[in-house]
Amino acid sequence: MLIWRLAWRNLWRHRGRSVVVGGILFMGALLLTFGNGVVSGMERGLQRQVVESFTGDVVVASNKQVDDNVFISMMGKEVEPLYRISEIQGAVDSQAWVEASLPIGKNMTIALHESEGNPGYLFLLGVDFKKWQKFFPQAFQIQGGKFPEPGEAGLVLPSGANKELFQTMGQTFLPEGVTDTLLLPQEARRLSLKTVRHEMVLMGFSNSMSTSDLRMKISGVGRFRALNTIWGHFALTDIESYRTVQGYLRQDEKAVQLSSDQQNVMASDNLDALLADGGVSNSAATTSVAKAIVPTDTGKGSDPVWNLMLVRLKGEGADRGAARLDSLFKTHHLPARALPWHKAVGVIGSLAMLIRGALLGFVGLLFVVAGIVIANTLAMSAMERTTEIGMMRAVGATRWFIAKLMMAETTMLALLFGGIGVLLGAVLVAVTPHLGIQTGNDLLQMVYGGEVFHPLLRPQDLVMCFFELGLVVALASLYPMQLAASITPLDAIARE
Amino acid sequence: MNIVEIRNLTKNYPLGNTTVHALRGIDMDIPQGSLMSVVGPSGSGKTTLLNIVGCVDTATTGSVKVGDREVTTLSDRELTRLRLRKIGFIFQTFNLVPVLSALENVEFPLLLQGELSAAKVREKSRQLLLAVGLLDHERHKPAELSGGQRQRVAIARALVTDPDLVLADEPTANLDSETGESILRLMQTMNAERGTTFIFSTHDPQVLRYAKSVVHIHDGRLEGA
Ligand SMILES: Nc1ncnc2c1ncn2[C@@H]1O[C@H](COP(=O)(O)OP(=O)(O)O)[C@@H](O)[C@H]1O
Ligand SMILES: [Mg+2]
Numbered sequence: 001m002l003i004w005r006l007a008w009r010n011l012w013r014h015r016g017r018s019v020v021v022g023g024i025l026f027m028g029a030l031l032l033t034f035g036n037g038v039v040s041g042m043e044r045g046l047q048r049q050v051v052e053s054f055t056g057d058v059v060v061a062s063n064k065q066v067d068d069n070v071f072i073s074m075m076g077k078e079v080e081p082l083y084r085i086s087e088i089q090g091a092v093d094s095q096a097w098v099e100a101s102l103p104i105g106k107n108m109t110i111a112l113h114e115s116e117g118n119p120g121y122l123f124l125l126g127v128d129f130k131k132w133q134k135f136f137p138q139a140f141q142i143q144g145g146k147f148p149e150p151g152e153a154g155l156v157l158p159s160g161a162n163k164e165l166f167q168t169m170g171q172t173f174l175p176e177g178v179t180d181t182l183l184l185p186q187e188a189r190r191l192s193l194k195t196v197r198h199e200m201v202l203m204g205f206s207n208s209m210s211t212s213d214l215r216m217k218i219s220g221v222g223r224f225r226a227l228n229t230i231w232g233h234f235a236l237t238d239i240e241s242y243r244t245v246q247g248y249l250r251q252d253e254k255a256v257q258l259s260s261d262q263q264n265v266m267a268s269d270n271l272d273a274l275l276a277d278g279g280v281s282n283s284a285a286t287t288s289v290a291k292a293i294v295p296t297d298t299g300k301g302s303d304p305v306w307n308l309m310l311v312r313l314k315g316e317g318a319d320r321g322a323a324r325l326d327s328l329f330k331t332h333h334l335p336a337r338a339l340p341w342h343k344a345v346g347v348i349g350s351l352a353m354l355i356r357g358a359l360l361g362f363v364g365l366l367f368v369v370a371g372i373v374i375a376n377t378l379a380m381s382a383m384e385r386t387t388e389i390g391m392m393r394a395v396g397a398t399r400w401f402i403a404k405l406m407m408a409e410t411t412m413l414a415l416l417f418g419g420i421g422v423l424l425g426a427v428l429v430a431v432t433p434h435l436g437i438q439t440g441n442d443l444l445q446m447v448y449g450g451e452v453f454h455p456l457l458r459p460q461d462l463v464m465c466f467f468e469l470g471l472v473v474a475l476a477s478l479y480p481m482q483l484a485a486s487i488t489p490l491d492a493i494a495r496e
Numbered sequence: 497m498n499i500v501e502i503r504n505l506t507k508n509y510p511l512g513n514t515t516v517h518a519l520r521g522i523d524m525d526i527p528q529g530s531l532m533s534v535v536g537p538s539g540s541g542k543t544t545l546l547n548i549v550g551c552v553d554t555a556t557t558g559s560v561k562v563g564d565r566e567v568t569t570l571s572d573r574e575l576t577r578l579r580l581r582k583i584g585f586i587f588q589t590f591n592l593v594p595v596l597s598a599l600e601n602v603e604f605p606l607l608l609q610g611e612l613s614a615a616k617v618r619e620k621s622r623q624l625l626l627a628v629g630l631l632d633h634e635r636h637k638p639a640e641l642s643g644g645q646r647q648r649v650a651i652a653r654a655l656v657t658d659p660d661l662v663l664a665d666e667p668t669a670n671l672d673s674e675t676g677e678s679i680l681r682l683m684q685t686m687n688a689e690r691g692t693t694f695i696f697s698t699h700d701p702q703v704l705r706y707a708k709s710v711v712h713i714h715d716g717r718l719e720g721a
Pocket of ligand 1: 510516517536539540541543
């Protein structure tokens with residue numbers, strides 16, 4: 001009681017200085033809270049825009065896959081095939097902390113120009129459309145046409161892919177019967193609808209000798225709801241067509257297919273032959289038309305080939321989850337390895353981690369600067385009160401009493417000004433999304449946590465803010481406390 | 497019985513490359529109930545002597561006993577405890593906690609002791625304020641009191657813990673002579689009524705008549721001892 005009374009009156013007596021320290025605490029707490037809000041918002045945004053729209057928490061690849069960056073790799077870098085999927089998926093799904101898993105195919109393909117012209121390049125995802133939509137609900141918005149039905153072959157083109165193909169090939173693609181020119185790239189809208197194509201000839205771009213080209217129907221066009229400029233480069237196709245293009249054939253399938261006239265096509269249309277021909281464009285004449293094959297995910301030997309398996313976790317972080325899956329694969333001798341999502345998306349993930357790191361660094365810097373200023377001011381205040389403190393010590397106050405007094409003063413300031421700062425910061429975080437600060441820039445979208453700037457404070461974040469504030473104050477008052485407690489009665493008397 | 501026994505006490509201060517011999521071998525017994533004045537010119541060692549006896553400074557050599565306890569070997573913690581329970585201080589200036597009222601300043605050492613109930617603390621402190629004639633100023637802050645009034649509050653605070661010994665280093669130096677003499681008369685009264693031992697230092701021969709005994713100090717040595 002005595003200490004709190006003394007502390008309160010001291011603060012009031014030196015109210016000028018109290019306001020200075022309090023002001024720093026207030027601003028520090030405000031920025032700290034807002035900064036934490038931005039980081040949380042960004043994390044949730046990444047969760048929504050990347051993890052829940054495209055990658056899952058963890059990406060499983062073949063153990064032969066060297067490059068971590070399986071999604072946004074440079075052209076020509078092939079993602080290794082992933083074998084023994086049923087064992088891998090079985091092992092992964094049996095973990096209590098795994099929510100769901102989804103195998104996909106992913107590689108670069110070439111879109112062939114069917115008359116004179118340059119080919120285009122396309123990231124292709126081979127998926128089971130029903131399962132993919134269930135795994136990423138709401139991730140993709142169809143604007144024209146539809147997703148292929150089960151057993152149906154077809155290609156779904158996002159706007160980004162369409163735009164890029166137009167730039168490289170000079171051709172545009174829409175599903176049959178779709179006439180909305182707004183779905184075309186902006187630069188292509190003035191062109192006649194007659195030039196719009198409804199089919200695309202894709203050719204695998206892998207080291208495998210059995211890649212083939214395939215005429216695909218455009219089933220739908222649309223956009224990814226999040227980060228469309230990035231994910232929009234990825235076209236979706238049914239997994240059977242994907243495998244045909246990539247030449248991923250099971251042992252039993254291979255026999256059938258090789259006996260057909262496709263053998264012919266494949267022999268002449270593999271990449272070497274094409275390049276030897278001196279051109280890509282004129283090879284389109286002999287393409288086969290895609291016909292979906294009903295998947296037969298049966299026993300080990302006939303396991304279908306994929307590239308990746310996306311895994312969604314519950315109650316486990318991506319990094320730790322990936323590490324746990326890795327040890328799982330090791331103990332079961334499975335030919336797979338696990339990557340946390342941010343490693344699998346290459347520069348996007350690195351950027352996200354970098355921005356997050358920078359934000360946290362900013363908060364940390366704030367922390368340090370505020371701490372130093374507070375420590376300095378408190379130390380000065382202790383020195384100014386040397387005679388008063390020394391006199392109290394002479395009368396019988398212990399060093400601990402003096403330390404507690406200093407602590408009480410800073411605690412009061414921190415609770416009052418810092419508390420208001422945190423609360424105001426929280427209000428600011430709550431209000432900001434309603435201001436509707438928008439961006440079309442994908443990088444900013446990552447910081448904003450979406451198209452609208454949307455910082456976020458969950459109750460645990462708020463607790464964390466108070467904890468961090470307490471930590472700054474505690475650390476900042478250590479030195480002044482020790483300084484004040486080391487003042488002796490003699491220091492007071494010597495000043496007389 | 498002696499409340500203070502000093503044997504061969506020396507105190508050196510290092511000063512640059514030389515050493516200042518502030519006390520050069522003091523021997524002294526102070527019986528309980530004394531009202532003793534330490535007299536000497538400025539720089540003679542009065543403050544140094546009182547500080548060592550008052551347990552706020554340490555001896556270089558020699559022995560100092562306060563109430564049977566050898567204080568030259570005590571830790572900071574033990575010295576603090578001794579100051580709180582056995583010794584009262586009255587300084588020249590800077591005596592009071594500026595943010596506490598007169599009454600609260602008197603209460604301060606009792607609250608530090610933390611043994612009496614709040615009501616008892618208040619009652620005892622009021623009694624002492626009454627004794628020094630300042631009960632009607634109990635709510636005043638130090639800044640709202642005159643120099644003499646502040647010294648009275650300091651005396652009340654020094655006495656409130658019923659110490660064995662009260663030390664006052666030139667308590668009247670900052671007061672006009674009339675006020676100074678009233679402070680010394682108050683110490684006289686308290687010594688007579690309560691039997692508390694008082695040691696005060698002064699360089700003013702005028703105030704010697706208030707002391708029951710006098711020692712003269714010169715250049716770190718007692719004269720005529
Ligand atoms: N902290 C110190 N450092 C160096 N010399 C000191 C210190 N305190 C006192 N002295 C010296 O010790 C001597 C005695 O000082 P002091 O006890 O203050 O005398 P008085 O109180 O009688 O004026 C003086 O010469 C003074 O200069
Ligand atoms: Mg002196």
